[in-house]
Amino acid sequence: MISLRQMRSVVAVAEEGSFTRAAARENATQSGISQHVAAVEDVLGVRLFERTSDGVLLTPAGNRYYTKVLDVLRGAEDAIIDARSRKNTLSGTVCAGIMPVLARAALAPALERMARQHPDVSIEIVEGYSGALTDSVKAEELDFAVVPAFGGAMGLNVSHLARDREMLVGGALSGVVHGKPVRLSEIAPLKLVTPSRTNIRKARIEDYLTTHSVQVERIMEMDAMLGTLDFVARSDWVTILPGVICAPDMDGAIRRVAPIDEPPLFLDLVQIEPARQPMSTQSRVFLEEIKKEVGKLVAK
Numbered sequence: 112m113i114s115l116r117q118m119r120s121v122v123a124v125a126e127e128g129s130f131t132r133a134a135a136r137e138n139a140t141q142s143g144i145s146q147h148v149a150a151v152e153d154v155l156g157v158r159l160f161e162r163t164s165d166g167v168l169l170t171p172a173g174n175r176y177y178t179k180v181l182d183v184l185r186g187a188e189d190a191i192i193d194a195r196s197r198k199n200t201l202s203g204t205v206c207a208g209i210m211p212v213l214a215r216a217a218l219a220p221a222l223e224r225m226a227r228q229h230p231d232v233s234i235e236i237v238e239g240y241s242g243a244l245t246d247s248v249k250a251e252e253l254d255f256a257v258v259p260a261f262g263g264a265m266g267l268n269v270s271h272l273a274r275d276r277e278m279l280v281g282g283a284l285s286g287v288v289h290g291k292p293v294r295l296s297e298i299a300p301l302k303l304v305t306p307s308r309t310n311i312r313k314a315r316i317e318d319y320l321t322t323h324s325v326q327v328e329r330i331m332e333m334d335a336m337l338g339t340l341d342f343v344a345r346s347d348w349v350t351i352l353p354g355v356i357c358a359p360d361m362d363g364a365i366r367r368v369a370p371i372d373e374p375p376l377f378l379d380l381v382q383i384e385p386a387r388q389p390m391s392t393q394s395r396v397f398l399e400e401i402k403k404e405v406g407k408l409v410a411k
Contacts, residue, residue, distance in 0.1 A: 113151055115187060118180045121159060122387055125177045126249060126266035128166040130135075137252050149278055174178040184387040191389050201408060203393045207258030208244035209236055210380075211336035211357040213379035213401070216408055221400035226385035232393045238262035240334060241311045244383075249387050253303040257401065259311040260379035267383045275409045277376040278357050279342075279369045281349035289363035292372035302337050307332045312378065319376050340366065353378045355408040356381070380405070 123133035124144060134141040152159055159173035169177055209218055225232060228324050229402060237253060244256040249266045263269050281287035286298060295301065306313045333339050344366050360366040382398060384390050
């Protein structure tokens with residue numbers, strides 16, 4: 112008989128590519144994880160992993176077993192969620208990861224509705240950039256997160272959430288004409304604030320600038336959203352941000368916002384969750400509230 116704990120150990124090693132990292136994720140010892148994997152291999156009569164200089168990789172048999180085990184683990188968790196959902200009131204905890212671009216305008220209304228409609232649900236929010244949020248979801252520290260679209264990763268379920276248009280944002284000294292679509296090559300060279308290289312959006316912005324021959328005079332990297340907004344409002348620097356975060360600036364009083372055009376630049380947002388663990392009822396309800404708010408902001 113193979114236990115759920117042994118299955119989880121196999122999944123952790125497969126997704127982490129290392130017995131050491133799998134042990135840290137499962138709060139276990141490396142020897143304990145190794146024993147679980149060995150026990151499963153003994154029962155199945157096949158090798159699940161092969162060791163390489165870079166870690167461990169699934170064998171073909173291991174890959175098939177991993178895929179089937181995900182369904183078993185999700186089914187076990189789903190049975191627990193279903194039983195708990197039979198209560199008259201929604202309760203429990205939600206741990207969600209949110210990008211800074213969503214935290215400014217979309218988060219508060221969604222939180223307000225949840226607090227008012229489901230007072231027995233406790234919500235924990237972690238604000239961060241895509242790399243850190245993705246790692247936390249894989250480790251099951253977060254129930255879900257909303258991040259920019261990427262190529263996907265083992266151990267995650269990824270679903271499209273929304274598409275948003277990128278905007279050029281600057282202050283009174285920037286020369287940005289509020290509300291007027293702008294072709295970046297026509298206002299270059301730019302003094303541009305961008306995210307750091309740990310942010311997926313950095314590479315996308317650089318690819319756009321290179322592809323469309325947009326000259327850049329200077330670049331400043333800043334992973335501080337409020338700092339970026341304040342800096343461009345006070346200077347002649349500009350930044351590129353999704354429309355969802357620009358909602359409070361649509362009056363043009365402090366910052367000027369112009370849709371990037373010819374061609375437009377878009378940001379696709381996805382929701383990610385652990386592949387081996389279905390989302391709880393309270394997490395699904397909260398995610399729907401976030402989707403509603405993002406939908407309102409993207410449509411503007």
